[in-house]
Amino acid sequence: MRKCVEIALFMLMAALAPAAEGAVKVFATVPEWGALAREIGGERVEVFVATNGLQDPHRIQAKPSLIAKARSADIIVANGAELEIGWLPLVIQNSGNPRIQTGQTGYFEAARHVALLETPAIIDRSQGDVHPAGNPHVHGDPRNTLYVGEALSGRLARIDPENASAYREAYRKFAEKMRKAIAAWEKAALPLKNVPVLVQHKAFSYLESWLGLIENGALEPLPGIEPSSAHLSEIAARQAVNPARMVIYPSYQYDAPSRWISERAKIPVVMLPSTVGGTDESGDLFMFYEDTIRRLLKGLEG
Numbered sequence: 001m002r003k004c005v006e007i008a009l010f011m012l013m014a015a016l017a018p019a020a021e022g023a024v025k026v027f028a029t030v031p032e033w034g035a036l037a038r039e040i041g042g043e044r045v046e047v048f049v050a051t052n053g054l055q056d057p058h059r060i061q062a063k064p065s066l067i068a069k070a071r072s073a074d075i076i077v078a079n080g081a082e083l084e085i086g087w088l089p090l091v092i093q094n095s096g097n098p099r100i101q102t103g104q105t106g107y108f109e110a111a112r113h114v115a116l117l118e119t120p121a122i123i124d125r126s127q128g129d130v131h132p133a134g135n136p137h138v139h140g141d142p143r144n145t146l147y148v149g150e151a152l153s154g155r156l157a158r159i160d161p162e163n164a165s166a167y168r169e170a171y172r173k174f175a176e177k178m179r180k181a182i183a184a185w186e187k188a189a190l191p192l193k194n195v196p197v198l199v200q201h202k203a204f205s206y207l208e209s210w211l212g213l214i215e216n217g218a219l220e221p222l223p224g225i226e227p228s229s230a231h232l233s234e235i236a237a238r239q240a241v242n243p244a245r246m247v248i249y250p251s252y253q254y255d256a257p258s259r260w261i262s263e264r265a266k267i268p269v270v271m272l273p274s275t276v277g278g279t280d281e282s283g284d285l286f287m288f289y290e291d292t293i294r295r296l297l298k299g300l301e302g
Helices: 002-016 031-044 064-071 088-095 143-159 161-188 205-211 229-238 256-265 285-300
Strands: 024-028 045-049 075-078 107-109 196-199 214-218 246-250 269-272
Touching: 024 031, 031 045, 031 075, 031 143, 031 161, 031 285, 064 088, 075 088, 075 143, 107 143, 143 161, 161 285, 205 214, 205 285, 214 229, 229 256, 246 256, 246 285, 256 269, 269 285
Parallel strands: 024 045, 024 075, 075 107, 196 214, 196 246, 246 269
Antiparallel strands: none
């Protein structure tokens, strides 16, 4: 009996211990934070990303393959703000991994480290798929990757203290490169300032805030609710008095509503990568923002 207890205690201590040898195993829920973990961790991390750029991160199933990956993870890097509320808690609970439970060092939420937009005053399911904490698509503004990256480098340093200085130095280099890129992107995107747009889904609030785009309306009457023909007709009619220059939609969505508006309002329809890998040209964080701006500028040209 005593030996069994000793074995159980040893296994628990091993599970709770930070990674000392080999790569730190990162379970990222979405591609943008998996890409950020690679920027900061380099060869010191082994990154698994649970979703891809053509999937709706709100609607993922807690499959056994995800649970198996979470079981061996040293850290969960989640978006948070309830983006993964429908599947991640089940994955974490069923993994049986004490390192990655909520509140532990191995559980990290990106959204906790940025200022969230569109926090609802009233929470009511009649409002559609609202997020009580605010709009979760924080990666639309590249400046948020700096805040999240700094916090993530600190968390990796706690999990893998032997390489703490390496994580902090990698973040410093990433931040320097990102700040230079942001300055160049903002200069290139100046023609987009105050340009009115329609959106199919409210996935671009942080992008709009960063670049100064004006959102004239959303094709979804409520977040996550497919638009009716009557609702789309109403939006098209508004174009006569409050015209948008283009309609944009994320790469994981079916584009029929956007095309319907585009044809009737005679404005371009622009597909934007929803995250890293959402298009062939958005293979990493820097390519993601470059491709997004390029597509918007092309849409502005008509």
